[in-house]
Amino acid sequence: VCAIAGEVGRELLPEPYLDAGVHPVALLSCLASSKQRDELLAGIMTGKTLAGVAWQESAGEIEAGNGLASVLQVGSALRLSGYKRFVRPGSGADGWIVSANVNDQPALVWVNSTAVGLKVDNETGVDGSITATLHFNDAAASLLEQGDAVQPALQRANDLVRIAQGAELAGIARRSLELTREYMATRVQF
Numbered sequence: 001v002c003a004i005a006g007e008v009g010r011e012l013l014p015e016p017y018l019d020a021g022v023h024p025v026a027l028l029s030c031l032a033s034s035k036q037r038d039e040l041l042a043g044i045m046t047g048k049t050l051a052g053v054a055w056q057e058s059a060g061e062i063e064a065g066n067g068l069a070s071v072l073q074v075g076s077a078l079r080l081s082g083y084k085r086f087v088r089p090g091s092g093a094d095g096w097i098v099s100a101n102v103n104d105q106p107a108l109v110w111v112n113s114t115a116v117g118l119k120v121d122n123e124t125g126v127d128g129s130i131t132a133t134l135h136f137n138d139a140a141a142s143l144l145e146q147g148d149a150v151q152p153a154l155q156r157a158n159d160l161v162r163i164a165q166g167a168e169l170a171g172i173a174r175r176s177l178e179l180t181r182e183y184m185a186t187r188v189q190f
Helices: 004-012 018-030 035-046 148-187
Strands: 051-054 070-074 078-088 094-104 105-112 118-122 130-146
Touching: 004 018, 004 148, 018 035, 018 105, 035 051, 035 130, 051 078, 051 148, 070 105, 070 130, 078 094, 094 130, 105 118, 105 148, 130 148
Parallel strands: 051 094, 070 094
Antiparallel strands: 070 078, 078 130, 094 105, 105 130, 118 130
16 A cells, blocks of 8 residues: 555546545445445445545644544434545545444444435635535435544544555655656756
8 A cells, every 4th residue: 555655646636546446445344244235335445336435624723533423213214414524535535434423423424425314514724735525414324333443433534545645755755756856956146
């Protein structure tokens, strides 16, 4: 993962490699096997599904938590309310793995991008990239995991993505040094 992330950074690839490739796969890989989890994982790995992870609600939040988003069971359906910020990919994703609370227990749910009650607001980040705020107003959701396994899985996935992001940044720095060295070798002082 880190070798690829380094080359992604070196080539300044404008693709959501970490956000849509590494993060959801790392998180799903930490969860127990289930039909929903296995289908999502297969879809992401084959490129049929573009997924993200929505876990932050406020700026500076670095520890995995469920936040204030909550899921209520209405009959056999689950309905998600709340919001998540700094989500990538935003618009264009097929759906998101969202951290929330179900019956006062931590949970991860899948929310499809076409769910009624979901609103996606795109915002420009400080680096010029697009992030999204997801607003859930009784949006349909499906349960991926609930209970004690949620927090450790989310923290492990976040840690892995941070390591891969460090490799991507090292690739960017390496390419910057190469370009600077090439320029200095060809520059002629007037």
